[in-house]
Amino acid sequence: MTNSVCVLGAGSTRYGKLNESIIEIALNAAKGAIDSAGITPKEIQAGYISNVFGVADKQVHMAPVLMSNLGIPNVPGLTIESACGSGSVMFREAYANVAAGFYDCLLALGVEKVTHTGTTQSTTLFSYCSDFFYEGGNGASFPGLFASIARAYLTTHKATEEDLAYVAVKNHDNGLLNPKAHIRKKITVEDVMNSPVVASPLKVFDCCPFSDGASAVILCTEEFAKRSGKPYMKVIGSGRGASPAAVQGRADITTIPSTVAAAKQAYKMAGLRPEDIDFAEVHDCFTIAEVIDVEDLGFFKKGTGAQAAREGATRRDGRIPINPSGGLKSKGHPIGATGIGQVVEVFEQFTGAAGDRTVKDAEIALTHNFGATGASAAVHIFQKV
């Protein structure tokens, strides 16, 4: 690696049910990032796009279509799919290409549009991200897979379904302060506990919504960022990890090996430890996921993540604020965009654009995003400049 890599400019659509086409959604986020960076499209040397279900809106081969609509049809684009972790996995590849010196400035954009397909078809589409022969094909939906992980966790550790509910309550509180969040609704532990069961032990309020949306950032060398005169932040750690694709293939179902591996790499590269992180955006597709994430990332000891949520240690004013954006749970989960949306949140936090959800005095932040039940994961660490 030779170049110091920076995020210069970030843009995001609202997450939720959007009426625009998938390309229009992507263009809105791209324009936001380009304007924020103070550049013109002509300065973009490559486009990295993450998307999973473009076929649902009749568009695959997304990258060149988007580049053409940005008026830069001769700029090479690449579309990357890694289920719900597509955004962070794509970000890693984009980062590596700037670090290696192939590009000075590129667009990294994630986009998804699924809500028009309805709940049943969306559930089915998402199940294709599992190891389908063993999981989706045997009747497990994604809530079902994480519910099986939750049951294993609740059986193994001293934790309750009510503890999980505290994760949802906290993320909804944060999402209330995010004008682009999909579900801006204050909920209580009782609301979570009384909501309908989706796949036991998980209930409706344990689950993130299906969302449409796009998020984009401009990645560039530090020299490029400095010349722009605009605010930027540095990428100081990057890691990737993998787990057995099927839940049944894991010796311990209460941990996600890809997260542990990716975090270890990112911390080592940054020369930091978990206690050096000021806040984190983690993959809370279901409440149980956040509980396991905060343990696997080293913020809390194994088996204490649920207790941390109950005691408020992960709230915005807690020991380690988790998901100040509202997370996937409240901000929403347009799966191809989610990993980039997390980077956008860090950028807004570091550049004074996060409003009332700003984490006070934060200078180092971590993003964590995985695909499926954690078969693939990426972790990145950012430093305020």
Place this chain on the structure above:
Amino acid sequence: MKDESIQTQNKFIDSAIKGKILVNKCRNCGQLMLETVYYCPVCSKSDFELVEFDGVGTVVTHTIQAVAPEGFEDLDSYAWVVFSVDNTPIRASGFLPGIKVPADLPIGSKVKVTGYDKKHGLSLQKLP
């Protein structure tokens, strides 16, 4: 060089129809793995002895799908189950009809493979 198509899943299904779990035993290092794995994760060889184990095992975890995915709406109530296959270090998963509440299937319950349903996959039955 043999010009044979890799068709691991059909062999696994044929055994499941008989109530068995088909396992690869690596002839190089002895590692056991589900038959659908093509290279040994320990030594990367692909020279296996096929071994059929009785499809009997112990429930490791499960969920009861209140909202069934497409293709499973016709089942009244069922659990998706991860179970450890007796006499092996291997885990497999399948669907178990008739489970309505968690108390119907405590962790540690014994289950057996009853077949392979074209529509629903590997089917299980709870043992007394």
